[in-house]
Amino acid sequence: MKRHRGASALTLLCAMAILAAPGLAGTAYAAPATPAAPAAPGAPAAPEPGAKSLEQVHKEIEALYRQAGTATDAYNLAVGEAKTQSDKIVEIAKQVVAGQERIATLKNRAGAAARAQYRSGGLPPGAQLALSNSPSMFLNGADRLRQGEKAASDTLSELSRTQSDLQQYAADASAHWQTLEANRVKQEKAKNEIQQKIKAAEELESKLQAEEKARLLQLEREEQYKAQTAWLSSGALKDINGTASEAGKKAIQYATAQIGKAYEWGAVGPSTYDCSGLTSQAWLAAGRPIPRTSQEQLRLLPKVAVKDMRPGDLIIYFDDASHVGMYIGDGAMVHAPRTGRNITIAGAGSMPIKAVVRPDA
Template sequence: MLSTDPEAFLFNVDLARKGQQAVKGVISQLTHLKSDLENYAQDASRRWEELEANRKKKDDARKEINDKIDAAKKLESRLAAKEKERLRKLEDDQALLAQQKWLDSGVLKEITNKASDQGKKAISYATSQIGKDYVWGAVGPDTFDCSGLTLRSWQAAGRTIPRTSQEQWRQLPRVELKDMRPGDLVIYFADASHVGMYLGDGAIVHAPRPAGR
């Protein structure tokens, strides 16, 4: 750097020195910034890996819990189904025993009354459903429960009767045994939990549990 003016020379030297220092400062700042960015990127990558690992652990734990819940529900369902089947069989056995005692008593042998026209229609409908499955709460046409069968049978005969065996017992007229005719309903148990239809000659048609009529 050449100059004929000593003061200008010194000024330029000082200016150049300051410029170099400024450049060094900027380079140093950029170097630190680059290092900070690299550290931040590494930290962010590490945090992402940790979060991803935690998310996978949570997903795996959630899946394991859901699998256990599903397994418990299936087991509960199987146990409930077995218990329901046991109770249904017990109730069916009780109904069969009560019916057999009633038939063995011989009281039906004295009944000689004939079915009414409506009674014949109700019997025709009920007997045409023999072989269809029992489903609690069903009212046909493919499945029935006991009162659903008697309901639909009498509807087919042109008469509407209550839906449940309890209401059929409570609301329909009651007749003496000697006055019973084919088509009349036979209510079982003190709680009126089962109902069938008298066919005549000591026979009934009903929807037992758990199979067909």
């Protein structure tokens, strides 16, 4: 019963927000079919013939931000892969240094053996044994000869292996460096695309009057409310009654504590986040590191059915898995929406759900 009351409350709050918005009823932004009467003094000018409706502008802006979100996922993935390659290159560099130090040690050892032979008069060990007058000294010398030959052989073998390892390290470092550079190129390309899409969206918004901007925000809320209402009307929530795990509670606590902070693409806190930055950091705070991007979260985390969803699970949105939020119960989720918006609570069904994944399955 508590779950249904919570869902009803969420629906009611959304409805009240829509009904309370100024100019919701009967406001039209499409070009009029017939010449309009002169506007009253102080009234907004009528749109010019052929001008886009505010609904069309809204769809264009949302599409641009969606594309920026997809590019953000590509950017975050490239950043993560670049870091992995950088870490591998650093590790290889450490191995190279250790190998070079090992080679220096082996060369010193071989040099010491050569100097010892020089001090013995330069006679081969076999000749020294033949000239020995003492059988016991001969036997001891023979044993030392075998040990010395083995040590020399081992030194040369180890020197050869170490040199071979250094050659392999160099090849590995070159391969990782090429991958690193390729990821940096992808990262820069995604970054440019993000900036272009956001700039285009902001330019569209900048052309709107203050009243139109308010209406634009209301259109966004209305769209989300309709989607959430349809999702609830489908009966999706009636079967969802799972309880959060202890780790899930910690993740929710972290995510909800960020409410009100701004969205910023590529950010993982502590002052700003993008959508997957918020979810990945929330689960990291709960002691469960998960993939950085929404697409990788979908690919690598265990999937659960929507009816089995429990608080703390991650909801992946849109066909391209470009957005993610965290389910917090009662039909609601917390997420970082997009550029220009703050982290907030929204209906879990306010966007098309692609899948649900569980970080602590």
